[in-house]
Amino acid sequence: MRHLIIGAGPAGVVAAETLRQLDSSSDILLIGDESEPPYSRMAIPYLLRGRIGEEGTYLRKSARYFEERRIEILQERVSTISTDNRSVRLESGNVEAYDRLLIATGSSPTSPPIDGVDLPGVHSCWTLEDARSIAARSSSGSKVVLMGAGFIGCIILEALASCGVDLTVVELENRMVPRMMNQVSGGLIKSWCERRGVTVLTDTRVEGIASKDSQLMVSLSEGEEILADLVINATGVRPNTSFLEKSGIEVDHGILVDQNLRTTCKDIFAAGDVCQGRDFSTGDYTVQAIQPTAVEHGKVAASNMTDGQEVIHRGCLNMNILDTMGLVSTSFGAWEGIDGGQSVECSDLARFRYLDLQFDGDVLVGANALGLTEHIGVIRGLIQTRLRLGVWKERLMDNPLQLMEAYVAVAHGVSDGRKPTTSS
């Protein structure tokens, strides 16, 4: 059995490891087009902050890790897939055959349709190569404009701010991280950053970028213009599917898959940012583009690629944790609530603490939190086990901060003689 994996990010690497764990005899070839050992994009902000060196971003630390597991790594770019011949063609012209194929090619940044996005000095922050360019231009005191205050933008913001740059953030929507945090908490993150010297322009669009002497002139929708040494584009990403155009593999936003992460072509699977997988909360198939989902997909796909190991994927919980200059925010599942659901929120605005819980009956289905980090994982536990809260539902409606007590009580059946119950 020859397993071929395209893409050596977290999804591809975890799939390769899992394939090896499940079957000691198969051939495993992992093809990735970046020039470094497999690394984690998530670690890039910490590289920019100087917390780690480049090796600190590597997904696996031992130089011989893959060799020891007989996982062959090829640094090449796949240009096409031929499902008839069960093979992939590489940019070098070489051809590699597969019995089972996993597509884990991740996503790439997109650029807004404005003048000047291709100028030198305008960068995405997506790869180690990008990180090197950004580090070279973001010394203390340099002027940086960050386009996009989404999740990725905000993570980079943290790193840039700690480099001591003079930072302006421009966001199209009315708050920060609009697809992760609600109005109140997204607004609080904004004022938190402003108080720490970052200029945050929401409801604002970058209209164009032009060179001016050795700098860049960024024009904004309000007519204002700002000078910058560096412009970072964090306006969005798109799954890397263009090389699949003539393959017969069906693509919507990401690659279409079933509950086993099988694509529409036989013996071909997809995982991670490139895959439109099932969402735990909605049951819909969407691209989540987060690290935990890439890992989970990698595991599920590898099982289903192995004979006799079928695993049904019930869906990944969409969840994020973000640290913006010391303010930690989290988002889980159906944080915007569901039809017919109930919610409760509590806040201490002066201290930037906030919690919003969303329920379906007595089951927790989503949450947004600010400034709360202790035992935060139980939110995932409660949502994903669909544990019924019973009397604790009302107690949480009175005081949502009792979340951990609710969890321990329901899990251990401590209070009121209730035994833990689950529904699925």
Add this chain to the structure above:
Amino acid sequence: MEKSLHIDADKCTGCLQCELACSFENDGVFNPSKSRIKVFEFEHGRHTVPYTCTQCAEAWCMQACPVDAIVLNLATGAKDVLSDRCVGCKVCTIACPFGTINYDKDSGKVVKCDLCGGNPACAAACPTEAITFIDSDSTGYDRMRQWAGQTGTIVSV
């Protein structure tokens, strides 16, 4: 035989010796807020429940870590955080469905129970044997481990 922490909440009196011992062992201070084991109070202290990591087989924290900073300690069976590798991204803290790996602001890293390398200070400090360190087979953690399974979208990997 691998050993695990066994927690019998019925025997817990809420004296918090475990929290003090844990923080002293790991941080050199008697400070319950630093403790990796927490005692939760119910009905104004009528029930108290010590709670910490079960070193679950699924190891959600370890799987989620993007930089291989959480590793299985083969000697103890614990999942240990390697502080020098941890970048403080906190993704493990939302991935752990038990809420037992936490971000420590002071160090900028995450912390969790590592069984004190095989000699847990909490168990040694517990005066009522509510916390004991015994052969894994006989711990009451099976139920929680089952839960870990339920949280999984992955059934049998």
